[in-house]
Amino acid sequence: QGEPGKGLGLFGVINDRSRCGFEDNGDKNTGTALADTIAGSCTGHPAFRRGAGRDASRVFGVKHFAGEVFYEAALFVRKNASAHRPDIVSFLREKGSSFVREFLESDEQKTEGLSAAGDTSKPIGSPAAGTPSTDKAGRPRRKLFGRTLISVFQQELNELCSALEARSCRHVRCLRPNDDQAPLVFDDGSMLRQCRYSGLLEATRIRRQGYAHRRVLRGFAARYALLLNSREAR
Incomplete structure (x- = not known):
């Protein structure tokens, strides 16, 4: 996520493009355009990596706790907007089982909850101000229902x-001490990989930045009040 005053962040950029009708047809040009926008918003963040190699212009990387992963930007917006199509929703309302209808109603209630919580943007596919209702080929833009x-x-x-x-x-x-299920064998490398990929190292790093152990105030006061004089204890 982006930080205040430092751009939208990766999720914010992709969501913004989804809501303003960005045409993501998966080709090189759209991939490059999205990668450039992401780089402009996220460059300088310690977890962001610029693309490298032959396809660097349409690739971006993220430093996860388990390691760096590079992604092709093409189709990110389209996949993000893969919500329920209105024609399918209408069909399921009419022909679907009671369970399906109940599921759709629950999804709509969640959508309304998002708006009430501050997500006041238009539904996916609603064109932003000044956005034409058709694409470059003259076809009507597909409107998507939901979030x-x-x-x-x-x-x-x-x-x-x-x-x-x-x-x-x-x-x-639970961690495996070794990959051979052998007794009394502790494989340092295997244990370290498991700690890294399960997020234990990252969780430890985060805990070290603050107070790792917290006590309930009442119990803390009862235990250590004798170190204070009577006035301070009260």
Whole structure:
């Protein structure tokens, strides 16, 4: 995600292009245009990488906790806007089972919830001001119903984080000491790879930046109040 005053960020750029009718037909030109826009917004971020090699103009990279991954920019916008088509939704409403109709109603309620939470942009496919209603070939632009995939992901991630914050979670991570299932053998390289790819190293780095252990105030005060004089303790 972008930081305040430092551009939209990767998700923001892709969502913005989805909402303003960016024509992503998967060719080199659209891939280059999107990669340039992403680079203009994300250059300088420690996790962003410019493309390299023969296809550098339409490639960008992201430094994940498990390593760097490079992506071709083409079709990112189209895949992000792969929401329910209105003709399919209409058909399922009329011919689908009660379960399908209930599912569609639930999806609409989530869409309304996003708008109420501050996502006030137009539905996917709604042309922005000044955007023609047809593409370059004269075909009508396809209007899509619902949200972008990124919006769905962000909402579900926020809901998950809220649920975790409301609980005191304890996680147990199981790691294989070696790949041969041999007893009393500890493979340093294999263990390190598992720690890196499961996010344990990144989680440890983040915890070290703040206070890794937190105590409930009442319990802390009861345990250490004797170190203070009576006035301070009160």
